[in-house]
Amino acid sequence: MPVSVGTRSFLADTLALILFFTLTSGLNERFVVGMEWSEVLVSRSIGAALMVPTARPYGLWREWFLARVRPEGRVGTVLADCAALLLFQVPIYLAIVLVSGADLVSALRGSASFAVLMLVLGRPYGLWLEWVRRRFGLEGPGRRPMSLGG
8 A cells, every 4th residue: 555645744754854953953952052961862852752743844834934935046945944944943942952951041042052053954954854755755845835634
């Protein structure tokens, strides 16, 4: 029985988000926030658990956002990808770091650093997400924006 497009979209988006942000967030937490490796392990475990239900919504959000802002040219696409990632991920990241044991000042510092990181990683993650989706036989940047079926 073939795997539905909806299932492949969920799996591709989830795998892409977990792999990309386990690495980048863990490095940020250790070297910018100053968390111990044991705290990073807790944070990334919570993060991975939260990425499963948020990865596909981010993929849908990104597609909706890009369709709404209709970026033109390379610079527009880069800026739109950066803004999409920043607006969606930073609030989630702040909550994860706080729950993992960082004090408020450290969590805010880490979130500010993470926000800068989202601006830098927005387009690379967009390209990574599209690459992973293609590996799952999904054409284009994703399913129709805000489409839940499939």
